[in-house]
Amino acid sequence: MELRDSEAAPPTLGVGMVGYAFMGAAHSQGWRTVGRVFDLPLRPVLAAIGGRDPAAVRSAADKHGWAVAETDWRALVARDDVQLVDVCTPGDSHAEIAIAALEAGKHVLCEKPLANSVAEAEAMVAAAERARRNGQLAMVGFNYRRVPALSYARRLIAEGRLGTLRHVRVTYLQDWLVDPGFPLTWRLEREHAGSGALGDLGAHIVDLAQYLAGELLVGVSAQLETFVRERPRLEGASAGPTASGGTRRGPVTVDDAAVFTGRLTSGALATFEATRMATGRKNALRLEINGEYGSLAFDLERLNELSFHDHHEPATTAGFRRILVTEAEHPYLGAWWPPGHALGYEHTFAHQARDLVEAIASGTDPVPSFADGLQVQRVLAAVEESAHKSAVYTPVQAVQAEVR
Numbered sequence: 570m571e572l573r574d575s576e577a578a579p580p581t582l583g584v585g586m587v588g589y590a591f592m593g594a595a596h597s598q599g600w601r602t603v604g605r606v607f608d609l610p611l612r613p614v615l616a617a618i619g620g621r622d623p624a625a626v627r628s629a630a631d632k633h634g635w636a637v638a639e640t641d642w643r644a645l646v647a648r649d650d651v652q653l654v655d656v657c658t659p660g661d662s663h664a665e666i667a668i669a670a671l672e673a674g675k676h677v678l679c680e681k682p683l684a685n686s687v688a689e690a691e692a693m694v695a696a697a698e699r700a701r702r703n704g705q706l707a708m709v710g711f712n713y714r715r716v717p718a719l720s721y722a723r724r725l726i727a728e729g730r731l732g733t734l735r736h737v738r739v740t741y742l743q744d745w746l747v748d749p750g751f752p753l754t755w756r757l758e759r760e761h762a763g764s765g766a767l768g769d770l771g772a773h774i775v776d777l778a779q780y781l782a783g784e785l786l787v788g789v790s791a792q793l794e795t796f797v798r799e800r801p802r803l804e805g806a807s808a809g810p811t812a813s814g815g816t817r818r819g820p821v822t823v824d825d826a827a828v829f830t831g832r833l834t835s836g837a838l839a840t841f842e843a844t845r846m847a848t849g850r851k852n853a854l855r856l857e858i859n860g861e862y863g864s865l866a867f868d869l870e871r872l873n874e875l876s877f878h879d880h881h882e883p884a885t886t887a888g889f890r891r892i893l894v895t896e897a898e899h900p901y902l903g904a905w906w907p908p909g910h911a912l913g914y915e916h917t918f919a920h921q922a923r924d925l926v927e928a929i930a931s932g933t934d935p936v937p938s939f940a941d942g943l944q945v946q947r948v949l950a951a952v953e954e955s956a957h958k959s960a961v962y963t964p965v966q967a968v969q970a971e972v973r
Contacts, residue, residue, distance in 0.1 A: 579609060582926060583616035583650040585675075587642045587666055588657030589629035592680050593618070596657055596710075597633035599918025606904050607923045610930035613653075619645040646670045653929070656680060659755050660763045664689040667707070671700035676929055677707040678921075682772040682949065683942030685763030690939070690946040697939040708925050708935035709942035711776045713854070715920035717912065718875040718892075720900035722858075722865050723781050725877070731860030737778045737839040739856040741770040742847035746797065746825060753800040753819045765823030767793065767949055770843035774854065775948045776937065778841070779972045781858060781865075784833040786948050788964045791829035791955040795821055796846055829952050864889070873911040936973045 584600050586593060600613050618635035619642045620626035630638040639645040642662075646654055646669055654670035656663055656679040667679045677697070684690040697707035713719060725731070743766075745751070755761040762768060779785055802817045826844035833839055847853070854869035866876040866889065876889045895910060897903040901920045905912060928935035947966050955963040 579612050581614045582611040582929065583614050583648075583652045584655060585617040585619065585639075585645045585648060585651035585653070586615075586635070586655040586657060587619040587645060587662075588680075589618055589620045589626055589633075590657075592657040593620075593629060594633060595712075595915060595918050596655055596678075596680075596922075597629075597635070598915045599920075599922040600655070601634050602915075603919045603922040603926065606919060608904075609923065609926050611926050613922065613926060614650075616650045617645050617648055642666055643669065646673050646675065652676060653678065653925075659761045660685040660768065661761045664693050667693050668696040671696045671705055671707060674700075674703065674705060676705050676925075678710055678925055679707070679939070679942070680710045681776070681942065681945070682763065682768045683709050683939060683946055685768075687943070687946050687950050690943040694939045694943050701934075704932065706925075706929055706935050707939045708928070709937050709939055710921060711773065711780075711937050711941075712917040712921050713773055713777055713869075714780055714937065715901070715917040715924070716869075716872050717900045717902055717920075718867055718872060718894040719777065719781065721892075721894050722867060722875055723783075724900070725865065726781055726858065726860075727783060730863060730877075730879075731858060731865065732862035734782055734784070734833070734835060734837040734858060734860045736859040737782055737833065737837060737856070738858075739774040739778050739840070740842040740853070741774050741844075741855075742842070742850035742853040743770065743845045744848050744850050746845040747848050749797045749800065751800060752803045753821065754803060757800060757821045757823055759822040762823055764949065764953065765795070765821075765825055765827075766843045766845045767824050767827040767952060770845070771827050771841065771949060771952070772945050774841055774843060774856070775945050776941070777856065778831075778839055779833075779944075780937075781856070782833055782835075782837065782839075783972050784835055784837070785944065785967065785972060786831045786839065786965050787834055787967070788962055789829045789831040789948065789951050789955055790960045790962045791827065791952040792960050793824040793828075793953065793956040794826050795823070796825045797821060827952060827956075829955065831948075872914070938973070941973065 615635045617637040619639040627638045653676040799818045831839040857866040863880045864878040875892045878889045951963045951965045
């Protein structure tokens with residue numbers, strides 16, 4: 570049976586992804602799934618995946634459904650069948666790849682944090698602004714914005730359900746670095762990662778705090794700590810033992826933990842804790858926002874739920890109540906399952922892909938933009954500056970006047 574013109578398949582959007590490890594797998598899941606769940610104006614096609622190790626990138630292509638494996642990201646960017654480049658590499662290569670892709674006329678999705686430094690992020694924003702004039706769009710991947718419960722929390726706050734905000738507190742706790750024998754991976758080297766828990770986890774919670782509150786952080790006071798300052802090197806057996814017979818070790822040049830307070834534009838107070846040394850905590854992202862009319866609380870380990878307290882209720886019945894965020898009227902949920910059927914971590918990447926595809930098709934600016942990523946980068950820089958100055962309150966250089 571032939572399709573009528575109105576039923577014809579939408580135009581394709583060729584996606585090329587650079588990087589194939591943890592984030593590469595998560596983004597692959599999103600791109601592979603999004604067109605099968607949402608009715609999109611463009612159909613994403615997994616055109617090519619890139620990485621330096623030929624065997625590993627070929628294996629990733631076969632596993633995740635990419636048509637072609639490239640070992641040179643420049644070749645991937647140059648491909649005619651790639652219209653969007655998804656950057657999932659360590660932070661030290663974000664700027665180079667993203668800028669080259671934008672200059673080659675491609676749309677870009679870049680993982681967070683946007684860059685390893687404010688200067689790199691500024692260069693990326695400038696490239697995105699130039700590309701925008703030619704129709705190319707750029708978005709930074711803060712996937713937790715796409716948790717339906719958090720998107721719904723943003724809506725409730727924007728509607729004024731909490732009134733004037735007074736407190737925002739967010740923690741992101743993991744424990745995968747507790748063992749001092751854990752090897753010295755790229756995430757523990759400043760030249761590759763930019764920072765440690767601060768950029769890895771802190772970037773997420775800074776973005777979430779600003780996104781939910783609808784306000785920017787204007788200043789911070791911070792402390793950073795590295796608890797394990799040397800770790801075994803990942804040089805393989807060929808490196809051999811040291812002269813004393815021990816394992817070769819190298820310095821950890823990033824933080825293990827970051828603790829900081831902040832102030833939002835309205836004057837509301839904010840507190841943050843990000844650590845990869847919280848024994849027993851695997852991926853514990855928790856937040857609570859208190860306002861004059863009520864409060865909201867969220868726990869990523871129960872990501873289909875939102876806790877809401879309405880302070881207008883009489884004291885005899887008032888308290889936090891559980892909202893199960895699985896109704897079709899909740900953000901993103903109309904395309905998924907019947908009410909009560911929960912979603913998971915991987916769905917945030919499909920939601921991210923949906924939002925970017927729709928922005929590209931309509932020619933509207935995607936959110937969060939590279940400018941949003943730069944603003945988070947400036948908060949992280951202010952945190953490091955404050956910590957270096959023994960927690961002196963440090964203003965954050967503003968990028969824009971509002972959070973989208």
